[in-house]
Amino acid sequence: MTLRIGLIIGSLRQASYSRRIAQALGELAPPGMVFNELAFADLALYNGDLEPQLPQPWQRFRAEVVASDALLFVVPEYNRSIPGGVKNAIDVGSKPTAQNCWSGKPALVVSQSAGPLGGLAGSYALKQALAAVNVATMPHPEVYLGRIATLFDGDGPMVSDTQEFLRGVLTSFETWITRFVPR
Template identity: 45%
Template sequence: MTKLGVIVGSIRKNSYSGMVANAIAKLYPSDYEVEFIEIANLPLYNQDSDANSPAEYTDFRAKVASQDAILFVTPEHNRSVPAALKNALDIASRPWGENVWAGKPALIASQSISNLSGFGANHHLRQSLAFLNMPTVQQPEVYLANSQNLFDEDGQLVNEGTSDFLQTAVDAHVELINKLA
């Protein structure tokens, strides 16, 4: 059983990123155990806490450490990732030398209600993951534009072309995970 952790960059209820993450998670093989890892409850990272980490830090780090691979789905905030996602990256990569992200194969999907598709967030996240030593799917790159048009009123993906495209990204992620196993 391969354990896949899903990190959603938006902490808003009923977010499009959450809907995209749910749609992508359903495309993984049946022998994948998918766990959505919450980031909304994490206090802001403070290096002074490294000596005596809050329970939220310790629990989050343990959840990330227990995963075999990670799926990140994020919106774009001001041409970058949301603060909650950056905070989560920092918490699980600290204290120095105890980076629990390292070596976990990642897939990034960004989305936006505009035509820009979260391009800036996707690339900023790629930069951080390179530093965190996370092998990341390079192709296909997943940028979803006009995400508000991809789902029905129940939050289900209704665009077949998008679903087919997302399956190619999941297949590439599974291939990367298998190569590194």
């Protein structure tokens, strides 16, 4: 059975570490786990007045979340929280309230930062917002990738220790997802 994972990469810059981590996760994923990136840069800032005309990017994004069996967020920490675009995507997906498209989905949060704390505060900010929209975030193992520049071999692959750690995380995530998605 295929598990469709909606992937949200929290950074828009081209050389993003978040994107490189997401690529590595795609290569480490167990068979059957298929990642589909959910783009959010084109989502207008949430404004309830736009609901009647339903902007096409909102419609697309909501449909992509609904079609996902589970969600994977790979995010940098921004000012002890998450990038604004990611929060806006959560807000867009959560409305109208009766059609909150996040509700009941299992998720994994991977945070990273240049410093030693690995985006811990950003990860918690994201988990708080996800709890509000009834997403079941995997509690353990937790993933905070600190000093991110040292976890890649220059412009090359991720270092092997981190790869092995993330391979185990993805195995746990698969088990977590199956609590919510019957196989």
